[in-house]
Amino acid sequence: MKINRRTLGAFALLATTALAPLAAWAQAADWPSKPIRYVVPFSTGGVSDGVARLIALHLGERLGQPVVVDNKPGVSGILGTQAVARAQPDGYTFMGGTITTHAVNPFFSKNLGYDPVKDFVPVNLVGMVSNVLVVPAGSRFDSVQQITAELKAKPDSLTYGTAGAGTSQHLSGQLYQSLTGTQLRQIIYKGGSQAMVDLVGGQIDMVFETVAAARPMIDAKRVKVLGVTSKARLADLPGAPSLAEAGVTGFEMQSWQGVFAPAGTPQPIVDRLAREVATIVAMPDVQARLRNMGVEPDGRVSAPFIEFQRAEVAKWGKVIRDAGIQAE
Template sequence: MKKLNLFTGAFCAAALLALSPVTHAQDATKWPEKPVRYIVPFSPGGVSDGVARLLAEQLSKQLGQSMIIENKPGVSGILGTQTVARSPADGYTIMGGTITTHAVNPFFVKSLSYDPVKDFTPVALVGMVSNALVVRADSPFNTVQDVIDAARAKPGALNYGTAGPGTSQHLSGQLFQSITKTTLQQISYKGGSQAMVDLIGGQIDLIFETVAAARPMIDSKRVKVLGVTSSTELADLPGVKPLAELGVPNFEMQSWQGVFAPAGTPQPVVDKLAHEVAVAVKMPEFAAKLRQLGVEPDGRGSKEFAAFQKAEVEKWRKVVQEAGIKAN
């Protein structure tokens, strides 16, 4: 009996040790031991998809394991994001998250199937994406102040195109209205490209479009750029000042691209992945490729990214509430 008790006790002790945080930490040092599933909650071809493919290729080299991209598009990125929230927190499912999926969706979607803060662990902030306020080439508006004056003279008469509720174009427009105390009409499209076509055709008055998407039209002089939504001038648009310096004080709207894992993913795995992302974005060649997509490299790690995400949620909560927008 004594031998049996000793054996049983040893077995239980071993079982407890296997479940302990120490063992998880030890296992995490070997991560990844198999391919990692990298979910993109948007269609192929967009900025999120481009960032994910660049990052997956580079991380595969650094980690010695494949990162397999899986596009799961759905309304405002909900389908793919929900999939990750419900995946095992073992480090083998991660995702590319954005301001839409992980900051503002709760304010636009009733009964959202995930909590963008509680259901995820922020891993790393890959980079920031700025928009440009553009009008068609023959528009009577030549300055940001021209737009503000026209909007104040006839509230609701001007309209702006977006790629849908909760997108960076929409948020830029809402913040613009909130600060300038104006009213613009949102015209929602299924994608930014159609909005640009209608802008050039005269069907809409203005767009807050991502710099990368607007750049070809700016270079061909089919549109005029009046300002950018970042807090400082952008290297890609030299001489174009931020809206904050052009009559819209304290304006700053930047979308972002980040990596998230399901809540409960072992911290050593999160830290290792965050470190590798930071290494990647600091590489000159990789950073140059990000900038070609309109993404300014960042590289903040888990704790800093988590604090940033929570601040973004609160910032846009106030903007949406002030605008009187109700979730649908």
């Protein structure tokens, strides 16, 4: 039988396609055989860094290989996220992703350098992070309703501090303005800690800060908590109403911490990594430490996490567009 080049090419393609799953399984069976890199696209000391180091410690013990946390901060998490999107998808590089890196950055940057959906595989939704609306202890405001009334009468008369575009402080403020039809003036800081210092000093009127970051000032009674951004009240702040309870109908804003792998990572490796992280997140001591960081453990994997991420992209895209914010 005479076989031409086209037929040989077709046979070669068929063989390659058939063998690809076997190659992935073989690679997964040997994984991990060397240290793994866990990229954090933010600086040390923050919530993302704390979550990564906690997960990495236990993951290394379970996998029998070191899991090394690699901080690559810069430009709202873009630099580190770009690095992971371009990494070899062999199971030896993954990252801690957040609402900023994997849901809202596309709406703030025209030249992002990565697609948060197409360039990554969601592995595990580690947990949710709520913010609190805080004002100085001596503020004349004692409720969210009073702030809304003030802004209705005098638009743009009050300020709120953020750590930059796309951060949870910024998104909380944007959602509040969108739902109340009010206008706040954003004051941008290099980090949330500096915003809190200026808040206590009376330089700004309010901050939507993470519970963990605001806790020292709350405990010292240097700020007042007017509301929480989660849908329901928080167990460790039972006296603080949700913003929805406080009159901002439909308000719900929680940032989140997740684990992502580069697109193309063999599915068996993704599945094992997802199971291992889910097991770690379910550990009582890990849950206690996560809550101390202000992170409510979750642990969703695979389809539920994928669905959640895509819903977040759609939700925050609408909020940002409605606010008239243009990507730069």
